[in-house]
Amino acid sequence: MADAPYPTETYALEERRRPDLHHADAALERGTMPQSPLTASDDAVIDRRSGEWAGVNVTVRTEMIRVPVEWSSELEFGSVVVNLGGTTSRMEGALGRGTRYLGPPTLGEMSIIPPQERFGGVYSGEYVRYATVVVGPDASARAPRLRAGLGVTDPFIFGAVRELAKLTGSDDPTSVLFAESVAFALRLHLERAHTADAAGSRAIRSPGAATIARVQEHIAENLQDKLTLASLAGVAGTSVQRLVAGFRDELRTTPARYVLERRVRRARWLLAHTTMPLVDVAFECGLSSQSHLTTTFRKHTGATPGAYRSTTRSDLEAHIP
Numbered sequence: 001m002a003d004a005p006y007p008t009e010t011y012a013l014e015e016r017r018r019p020d021l022h023h024a025d026a027a028l029e030r031g032t033m034p035q036s037p038l039t040a041s042d043d044a045v046i047d048r049r050s051g052e053w054a055g056v057n058v059t060v061r062t063e064m065i066r067v068p069v070e071w072s073s074e075l076e077f078g079s080v081v082v083n084l085g086g087t088t089s090r091m092e093g094a095l096g097r098g099t100r101y102l103g104p105p106t107l108g109e110m111s112i113i114p115p116q117e118r119f120g121g122v123y124s125g126e127y128v129r130y131a132t133v134v135v136g137p138d139a140s141a142r143a144p145r146l147r148a149g150l151g152v153t154d155p156f157i158f159g160a161v162r163e164l165a166k167l168t169g170s171d172d173p174t175s176v177l178f179a180e181s182v183a184f185a186l187r188l189h190l191e192r193a194h195t196a197d198a199a200g201s202r203a204i205r206s207p208g209a210a211t212i213a214r215v216q217e218h219i220a221e222n223l224q225d226k227l228t229l230a231s232l233a234g235v236a237g238t239s240v241q242r243l244v245a246g247f248r249d250e251l252r253t254t255p256a257r258y259v260l261e262r263r264v265r266r267a268r269w270l271l272a273h274t275t276m277p278l279v280d281v282a283f284e285c286g287l288s289s290q291s292h293l294t295t296t297f298r299k300h301t302g303a304t305p306g307a308y309r310s311t312t313r314s315d316l317e318a319h320i321p
Contacts, residue, residue: 044069046127051168053176053183054229054240055138058164060084060131068124075115077136078146080190082110082161086128093121093150101150108158112149112194131161135187141241144191154193160186172288173226174260174296180229181256184240206246207238215243219259223266223286227259259286264300267293271305272312278305 044067050059063069065088073079083105093101093111096118101111104125113119137143160182167179206212218235219227232255233243247255263285270281282293297305 087126
């Protein structure tokens, strides 16, 4: 099902109080299973995938809801439930503090559930695809205390969660680094826009041009290795937050995008100037396989590695006297 255009504006939560939310209230009262982000009948689940990066756990589910499906949760850490599509005719939601919502939900609409707060909900229709994002503590940051919201829209969260949903199950180094960067950006956005002290949050400073130059040198010398945000922050001697701020301020990019561009650039040089087998080119550039090299290289250059090598070597030979 094609995604509908998503609104560009972000607007504040509007609480819709209705007297007939007895189904969601009943789900709230029936109890919880804290070990799972959301609990529902296993018979209803068509597909389930998950991944975790930078303390952000993303679980993507597709469920049949022809028979109304009840959800409940009460988690130690704050969570966000994002509608990723489907055909839902009705959604009821209730938070323990009395916040109520009656749908149907639109694409990208979300529920923001504070830590240790009870949530109950009922979906009905044909099927629903959704992501549950649980934001716990990270090595360099505590878990944010999210502000409650039902029926919230936030284009940044929606876009970030869609990207992370695509990356669940991917374990190649480039995808992992990209997922870490997206997860960290999502975490930072939630802290700045959806916590009780969001208005008082201060901008994070760059560690400085010299520090970022040292990280660039490390990346150039270790492209064949697995590079993570934590390892690059270690090279910089700073936090992941300040590392990301440094790349933003000094290079106008993210660490993940910078590493990927360097890997593609090295692949182009090796293809043009050596006869190294494609699988070795992939490993030399920190890519997990020849097929990963082909997919990544074509996405960024518009040509396959083999075609690029053939064209560039022919051009070079044509200019040799």
